[in-house]
Amino acid sequence: xxxxxxxxxxxxxxxxxxxxxxxxxxxxxxxxxxxxxxxxxxxxxxxxxxxxxxxxxxxxxxxxxxxxxxxxxxxxxxxxxxxxxxxxxxxxxxxxxxxxxxxxxxxxxxxxxxxxxxxxxxxxxxxxxxxxxxxxxxxxxxxxxxxxxxxxxxxxxxxxxxxxxxxxxxxxxxxxxxxxxxxxxxxxxxxxxxxxxxxxxxxxxxxxxxxxxxxxxxxxxxxxxxxxxxxxxxxxxxxxxxxxxxxxxxxxxxxxxxxxxxxxxxxxxxxxxxxxxxxxxxxxxxxxxxxxxxxxxxxxxxxxxxxxxxxxxxxxxxxxxxxxxxxxxxxxxxxxxxxxxxxxxxxxxxxxxxxxxxxxxxxxxxxxxxxxxxxxxxxxxxxxxxxxxxxxxxxxxxxxxxxxxxxxxxxxxxxxxxxxxxxxxxxxxxxxxxxxxxxxxxxxxxxxxxxxxxxxxxxxxxxxxxxxxxxxxxxxxxxxxxxxxxxxxxxxxxxxxxxxxxxxxxxxxxxxxxxxxxxxxxxxxxxxxxxxxxxxxxxxxxxxxxxxxxxxxxxxxxxxxxxxxxxxxxxxxxxxxxxxxxxxxxxxxxxxxxxxxxxxxxxxxxxxxxxxxxxxxxxxxxxxxxxxxxxxxxxxxxxxxxxx
Ligand SMILES: *[C@@H]1O[C@H](CO)[C@@H](O)[C@H](O)[C@H]1NC(C)=O
Ligand SMILES: *[C@@H]1O[C@H](CO)[C@@H](O)[C@H](O)[C@H]1NC(C)=O
Ligand SMILES: *[C@@H]1O[C@H](CO)[C@@H](O)[C@H](O)[C@H]1NC(C)=O
Ligand SMILES: *[C@@H]1O[C@H](CO)[C@@H](O)[C@H](O)[C@H]1NC(C)=O
Ligand SMILES: *[C@@H]1O[C@H](CO)[C@@H](O)[C@H](O)[C@H]1NC(C)=O
Ligand SMILES: *[C@@H]1O[C@H](CO)[C@@H](O)[C@H](O)[C@H]1NC(C)=O
Ligand SMILES: *[C@@H]1O[C@H](CO)[C@@H](O)[C@H](O)[C@H]1NC(C)=O
Numbered sequence: 001x002x003x004x005x006x007x008x009x010x011x012x013x014x015x016x017x018x019x020x021x022x023x024x025x026x027x028x029x030x031x032x033x034x035x036x037x038x039x040x041x042x043x044x045x046x047x048x049x050x051x052x053x054x055x056x057x058x059x060x061x062x063x064x065x066x067x068x069x070x071x072x073x074x075x076x077x078x079x080x081x082x083x084x085x086x087x088x089x090x091x092x093x094x095x096x097x098x099x100x101x102x103x104x105x106x107x108x109x110x111x112x113x114x115x116x117x118x119x120x121x122x123x124x125x126x127x128x129x130x131x132x133x134x135x136x137x138x139x140x141x142x143x144x145x146x147x148x149x150x151x152x153x154x155x156x157x158x159x160x161x162x163x164x165x166x167x168x169x170x171x172x173x174x175x176x177x178x179x180x181x182x183x184x185x186x187x188x189x190x191x192x193x194x195x196x197x198x199x200x201x202x203x204x205x206x207x208x209x210x211x212x213x214x215x216x217x218x219x220x221x222x223x224x225x226x227x228x229x230x231x232x233x234x235x236x237x238x239x240x241x242x243x244x245x246x247x248x249x250x251x252x253x254x255x256x257x258x259x260x261x262x263x264x265x266x267x268x269x270x271x272x273x274x275x276x277x278x279x280x281x282x283x284x285x286x287x288x289x290x291x292x293x294x295x296x297x298x299x300x301x302x303x304x305x306x307x308x309x310x311x312x313x314x315x316x317x318x319x320x321x322x323x324x325x326x327x328x329x330x331x332x333x334x335x336x337x338x339x340x341x342x343x344x345x346x347x348x349x350x351x352x353x354x355x356x357x358x359x360x361x362x363x364x365x366x367x368x369x370x371x372x373x374x375x376x377x378x379x380x381x382x383x384x385x386x387x388x389x390x391x392x393x394x395x396x397x398x399x400x401x402x403x404x405x406x407x408x409x410x411x412x413x414x415x416x417x418x419x420x421x422x423x424x425x426x427x428x429x430x431x432x433x434x435x436x437x438x439x440x441x442x443x444x445x446x447x448x449x450x451x452x453x454x455x456x457x458x459x460x461x462x463x464x465x466x467x468x469x470x471x472x473x474x475x476x477x478x479x480x481x482x483x484x485x486x487x488x489x490x491x492x493x494x495x496x497x498x499x500x501x502x503x504x505x506x507x508x509x510x511x512x513x514x515x516x517x518x519x520x521x522x523x524x525x526x527x528x529x530x531x532x533x534x535x536x537x538x539x540x541x542x543x544x545x546x547x548x549x550x551x552x553x554x555x556x557x558x559x560x561x562x563x564x565x566x567x568x569x570x571x572x573x574x575x576x577x578x579x580x581x582x583x584x585x586x587x588x589x590x591x592x593x594x595x596x597x598x599x600x601x602x603x604x605x606x607x608x609x610x611x612x613x614x615x616x617x618x619x620x621x622x623x624x625x626x627x628x629x630x631x632x633x634x635x636x637x638x639x640x641x642x643x644x
Contacts, residue, residue, distance in 0.1 A: 002218040010419045010547065022556065024512050026401045027186045028120055028411060029042070029191055029195070029196065029247070029317045030042040030183070030189060030191070030316075030491060031191050031193045031195070031196050031628075032189065032190060032191055032192055032193065033198070033600075034054065034364040035189050036055070037188035037189060037463075038055060038056035038058070038186075039053070039054070039055045039056075039214065040053065040054055040055075040094075042051045042181070044160075044162050044179060044181055045162075045177075045179060047070075047222070049069060049070035049071070049164075049177075050067070050068075050069050050070075050162055050164060050177075050205070051067070051068045052065065052067055052077075052160070053065070053066040053067075053068075053070070054185060056185065056186055057139075057189045060141075061141060061142045061143075062139050062140060062142060063098045063111060063139070063140050063142070063153060063182055063185060064125070064137065064138075064139050065077065065136075065137070065138055065139075065140065066135070066136075066137045067135065067136045067137075067162075068133060068134070068135045069133065069134050069135075069164045070131065070132055070133055071133075071134055071164045071165065071166060072129060072132055072134065072166070072167070072168075073094060073134070073165035073166045073167040073168050074092055074093065074094040074164065074165045074167075074168050075092070075093055075094050075134055075136055075163075076090060076091070076092045076161070076162065076163035076178075076501060077090070077091055077136075077160070077161065077162055077163075077475055078090030078106075078162075079093065079151045079153070079158050079159070079160060079161070080151065080158070080159045080161055081151065081156075081158065081159065081161060081453050082453055082455055083159040083161075083180045083182075083348045084110065084159075085110070085111060086110055086111075087107075087108065087151070087498075088107065088108045088109060088114075088151070088153040088161060089105075089106075089107055089149065089150045090106045090107065090108065090114055090161065091103060091104065091105055091106065091138065091357070092104055092106065093124060093127060093136050093138070094127065094129070094134050094136070094168055095127050095128065095129035095134060095168075096168045096471075097168060099129075101124065101127035102115060102127075102168075103122070103124035103127065103136070103138065104120065105119075105120045105121055105122045105149075105150070106114055107148075107150070114532060116148040117146065117150070118149070119144070119146045119149065121140070121141065121144035121146050121149075121405075122137055122138055122140050122487060123139045124136065124137075124138045125137040125138055125139060129634060130298075134164075134339070140153065141153075142154070142186075143635045143636055145635075145636040147635075147636070152458070152527075152635050153186065154186070154271045154452075154635075155184065155186055155187075155449070155451070156184075156450070156452045156453040157182055157183070157184055157452050157453045157455055157458060157460075158182070158183060158453070159180045159182055160180065160181045160182075160183055160185075161178075161179075161180050162178065162179055162180070162181070163177060163178035163179075164177050164178075165177070168331060170590040173191075175554050178241045182314065182373055182455060182457070182458035184199075184451075184460060184462060185365070187460075187462050187463060187464075187465070188463050188464075188465055189319075189463070190319035190320070190321065190322075190463065191245065191247075191273055191317040191318075191319050192210060192319065193433045194206040194207050194209070195210065195245070195247055195317050195319070195357075199390070202334070209474070210358055211361065212357045212358060212359045213235075213236070213357070213358045213360060214355050214356070214357055214358075214492055215233060215264065215336070215338045215355070215356040215358065216354070216355040216356075217231060217338065217340065217353070217354060217355075218318075218351065218353040219340070219342070219352055219353045220349060220350070220352075221258065221344050221348075221349065221350050221351075221352060222349070223344075223347045223348065223349055223355055224344065224347060225343075225344055225345060225347055225497065225544075226337060226341070226342070226344070226496060226498070226544060227288065227289070227342040227498045228289060228290040228291050228340070228341050228342075228496065229287055229288070229289060229339070229340050229342065229343070229616050230287050230288055230289070230290040230299070230301055230337050230338065230339045231266065231283075231286070231287035231337070231338050231377070232279050232282040232283040232287070232299075232300075232304070232335055232336075232337050232338075232339075232536075233283060233335060233336050233338060234280070234283050234333065234334075234335050234515040235328060235329050235334045235335070235336065237328065237329040237334075238329075239329060239362070240327060240328070240329050240330055240362075240364065241328045241329055241360045241361065241370075242325025242326060242327065242328065242360060242361055242362075242363075242365050243308070243309075243325060243326040243327075243328050243358050243359065243360045243366050244319060244320055244325050244359050244360060244361055244365070245317060245318055245358075245359040246264075246309050246311070246317065246318055246356065246358055246359070246461075247316070247317035247318075247356075247357045247359070248262070248311050248315060248354065248355070248356050248357070249354070249355045249357060250270075250353070250354055250355075250507070251353055251355070252353065255352045255354065255529055256313075256354075257343075257374060258342055258343055258344060258350060258352045259313070259340060259341070259342060259343070259344040259352065259354050260312070260313060260341040260342065260498050261310065261311060261312045261313070261341045261426075262310070262311040262338065262339065262340050262341070262354070262603070263307055263309070263310050263311075263338075263339040263461075264307070264308040264309040264310075264337075264338055264339075264356065264358070265303065265304040265305060265306055265307055265336060265337040265338075265339065266306040266308055266310060266334070266335075266336055266516075267279055267300065267303055267304035267306075267334075267335075267336065267337055268303060268304075268306070268331075268607065269300075269303060269334040270303065271465070273332065274333070275299050275331060275332070275333035275335060276333045278300060278303065279300060279303075279333075279335040282299050282300055283335060283439060285299070286439075287603070288301065288583040290339050292614050293498065297300045297620070301337065304335070304336075304337035305353030305516060306371075306515060306516040307371040307373060307506065307516050308326055308336065308371065309326075309356070309358070309371075309461075310371075310424050310426075310461065311356065311459075311461070312459030312565040313456060313457050313458070313459055314455075314457045314458035314459055314460070315459050315460050315461060316460060316541075318422065318460070318461040318462075318463065319359070319463075320369065320421075320422075320440075320463070320508070321421060321463070321467075322365070323365055323366040323367055324365055324366075324367045324368070324369050324421065324510050325360075325361070325364065325365040325367075325368060325369065326368065327368050328358075328360060338356065340354070341496070343497075343498045345498075345499075363531040367510035367511055368510060368516045369421075369509065369510045370409070370418075370506045370508070370509055370516060370517065371506055371507065371508060371509075371512070371516050371517070371518040372399075372420070372438075372506075372507045372509055372516075372518075372519065373505070373506050373507075373509070373516075373517070373518050373519070373520070374397060374399045374476055374478050374504070374505050374519045374520065375397030375426075375478040375480075375496065375502070375503045375504035375505050375520055375521075376395060376396075376397035376478075376480075376503040376504060376520060376521065376522065377397075377493050377494075377520045377521060377522040377589065378494070378496070378502060378504065378520065379495045379496055379500070379539075379546065380493075380494025380495070380501070380502060380503065380522065381493055381494050381495065381537060381546035381559050382493075382494075382522065382523075382524070382529075382532060382537070382559075383395065383494060383521075383522040383523050383533070383581070383586075383606070384399075384486045384492075384493055384494030384501050384502070384503060385491065385492075385493050385494075385532070385563055385577065385581075386430065386482045386491060386492040386493070386501060387484065387491055387569050387573075387574045387577065388484055388487065388490055388491045388564075388569055389484060389489060390482065390483065390484045390485070390574070391483055391485055392432065392481050392482070392483065393481065393483075393484065393578060394479060394480070394481050394482075394578065394581070394582060395479070395480050395482065395501075395581060396477050396478070396479050396482075396503075396521075396581065396582055396624060397477070397478045397480075397503050397504065397505075397520060397521050397586075398475070398476070398477050398521040398586045398588050398622040398624075399475065399476040399477075399478075399485050399519035399520075399588055399590070399622075400474045400475060400521070400586075400588035400590070400620035400621060400622030401473045401474065401565055401620070401622065402588070402590075402620030402621070402622075403519045403588045403590035403620045403622075404470060404472055404474045404475070404476065404519070405470070405472040405473050406474060406620070407517040407519060407590055407592055408470065408471070408472045410446070413619065416469065416471075416508065416511065417469050417470050417471035417474070417511075417618060418469070418470050418509040418511050419468065419469055419470075419509060419510055419511050419512065420448060420464070420467060420468045420469075420470055420508070420509040421463060421467040421468075421508055421509065422461055422462060422464060422507065423436060423448060423461075423462055423464065423505055423506070423507045423508075423511070424447040424459065424460075424461040424462070424505065424506040424507070425449060425450075425451055425454065425459075425462075425478075425505050426459060426502060426503075426504050426505060426506070427454065427456070427482070427501060427502055427503055427504075428456065428498050428499070428500065428501045428502055429456045429495075429498055429499065429634050430482040430483055430484055430486075430487065430492055430501055431454050431456060431480050431481070431482055431501070431503075432454055432481050432482060432483045433445045433450070433451060433452045433453070433454050433480075433481040434450060434451055434454050434478070434479065434503075434505070435449070435450035435451075435476045435478075435479050436448040436449050436450065436476065436477075436478050436479075436507075437476065437478070437479060437503055437630075438468065438470070438474060438475075438476055439474065439475040439476075439477070439588055439627075440471065440474045440475075441474075442625065442627055443627065444625070444627060444629050444630040445630065446630070447630065447632075448468050448476075448507075449464060453609075456571070461506075461508075466533050467509075467510075470509070475625070476519070478503060478504070478505045479503075480501075482504035484610065485546055486496055488499070491563040491564050491567070492568070493546070493559045493560060493563055495545070495546070495559075496544075497544075504520070517590070518589070518590060518591055519563060519588055519589075519590045520588065520589055520590075521586040521587060521588040521589070521622060522586060522587060523580060523581060523584045523585075523586050523587075524587055525580075525584050525585060526547065527580065527584060528580045528581075528584050529578055530604070531573075531577060532574060532577075533551075533554075533566070534548050534550065534551065534554060534562065535550045535551060536548075536550040537549055537550075537559060540558070543558060545558040545559065545560060546557070546558065546559040554566065582624055583623070583624050584622050584623075585622065585623045586621070586622050586623070587619050587620070587621060587622075587630065588619065588620045588621075588622050589618055589619055590618055590619075590620065591618045608627075
């Protein structure tokens with residue numbers, strides 16, 4: 001392919017991207033083309049002038065990109081980690097005024113001009129310019145083996161960087177003609193075009209065929225930092241339906257910065273009480289705070305424990321494989337509870353509107369999905385302690401073998417376990433990488449899913465390429481790595497606020513077992529508690545914090561105060577804390593939601609919060625296996641410099 005080197009000036013366009021994630025709260029989704037879950041089309045800007053299509057070629061282990069831009073000038077495209085310019089991998093191409101195509105591979109080493117790669121690894125397949133439009137079709141191997149200059153395409157999230165200019169060889173700065181878009185390029189995505197609001201308005205017939213139920217809420221937030229608000233909704237159906245996908249829409253995208261997560265739950269009245277009698281009143285009320293850990297709750301939050309869906313910041317649509325749906329309206333008078341975690345760090349009084357769309361069908365599918373939530377106990381106040389100034393502190397949440405056994409076997413008739421088909425990997429803002437690990441018979445299986453570039457601002461419920469079979473007695477460990485160096489010398493503990501941490505993963509599964517399973521752990525051995533120097537604490541509602549109760553000399557201190565002012569963070573103290581957090585036995589709680597009349601009853605234990613009195617056998621011990629560990633597949637499998 002003929003190519004020529006461009007004046008370096010135009011590359012300055014990319015520099016403007018430095019450190020900026022322009023599409024932070026983007027609600028744009030890529031949509032399925034030709035029913036191929038690995039072929040996607042997306043318009044990357046408001047003006048609809050930059051269109052990107054990509055097709056994953058699994059056999060050749062490469063991606064074909066197809067870019068169409070409304071310009072006669074140059075077109076830029078690239079990959080980076082967390083939107084950072086440093087280390088990004090870029091191409092610039094187009095067709096010059098003499099009709100000759102050009103296309104080169106660059107890399108950026110800092111806030112300076114990107115440098116042409118010695119090894120040209122992006123392969124131009126076709127370049128054309130017609131009217132005001134430039135099209136480029138090019139291929140990129142998942143891994144070019146040019147580790148110094150190219151970014152491998154992996155399961156981890158990547159920032160796609162895009163830019164274009166009006167002319168080929170003279171740059172005028174049109175600052176709006178650039179941006180980034182976070183994407184899992186290799187994940188299957190089954191979102192149909194008719195889920196795109198713009199497409200829907202142009203194709204009303206297709207839109208009608210894809211039915212949706214809206215869970216919409218407008219709330220004026222009180223002047224407080226963190227609010228978990230729950231509302232109750234009666235379903236409008238007279239017979240059973242299957243939910244096939246979800247999408248979240250903010251009518252005003254600016255509102256998105258105040259919504260941290262949303263959870264949709266199914267409600268079940270206690271035995272002997274009708275659904276309408278129990279939930280009718282609450283559904284006509286404005287709702288209630290969700291987690292009032294230290295006092296009885298008037299509204300029926302604890303009776304709505306079954307999780308149906310979870311959305312996190314930046315999350316785009318998820319559509320299920322075509323053989324799976326989530327049951328809706330199984331009972332007469334079914335109610336859902338909709339929980340929203342509002343984040344309001346400036347404590348202003350703001351008005352926020354959001355709509356969670358549930359797409360559904362009355363053509364019931366073969367399998368019904370359930371949700372399993374795993375990871376660290378919440379709010380994780382003593383298990384999650386991240387020392388100040390740590391670059392990569394690790395926290396593990398276990399689902400013990402005794403717990404998978406308990407969760408899966410009672411309803412698994414054929415011994416085949418369950419098939420997990422999607423994951424929602426979650427931490428708060430200090431999380432840097434996550435992985436869901438899987439152990440069986442003293443062996444580590446490939447990680448179920450992972451993201452080494454975890455980005456709090458893009459939390460996607462990701463469909464797996466192959467569903468993963470989970471058998472009774474399997475052990476699952478969810479691992480989160482945190483960076484506290486940007487916290488100005490503060491240690492971080494577990495909690496509900498965005499600025500405290502969580503380590504939790506939600507998964508969808510089907511076959512044999514259905515409903516909601518909870519499998520969360522904490523370290524509470526004497527050795528660990530001795531190291532920590534505290535033995536008990538409690539939730540303080542006025543402070544919205546965990547407060548130490550024992551030993552007496554620290555009673556009354558918040559956990560935040562305790563770990564920041566009463567621990568001497570020496571190297572040895574940190575190292576021992578990390579060792580205990582990873583290798584001390586953990587206690588997994590896996591309360592079994594029992595069945596009433598064949599239906600899952602999701603009420604609280606008799607003490608309102610914990611399950612001990614309902615289910616004395618709900619705790620199981622689990623230890624990190626010391627066995628040869630599974631490794632990510634080696635990345636480089638070909639000769640570098642194939643492209644040119
Ligand atoms: C690339 O995009 C152009 C313009 O959108 C389209 O005509 C063409 O079919 C696409 N080619 C492939 C291989 O996807
Ligand atoms: C190309 O763009 C110019 C300037 O925006 C416009 O005047 C012209 O009509 C466009 N031509 C075509 C073929 O769209
Ligand atoms: C949310 O959207 C509404 C309606 O567009 C707007 O009036 C309000 O200012 C927005 N609030 C925030 C905090 O973005
Ligand atoms: C907001 O309120 C919280 C308590 O809810 C307080 O800790 C925080 O300092 C306040 N922030 C601002 C910006 O006023
Ligand atoms: C909040 O926003 C909604 C929709 O934008 C509007 O109908 C409502 O009046 C607003 N409420 C307040 C108190 O501003
Ligand atoms: C960091 O801590 C120092 C000293 O306590 C303080 O002066 C500064 O304002 C803090 N910076 C931030 C971003 O919190
Ligand atoms: C912790 O304190 C609570 C009351 O605040 C008490 O019920 C519980 O037994 C204590 N736990 C331990 C391990 O001492």
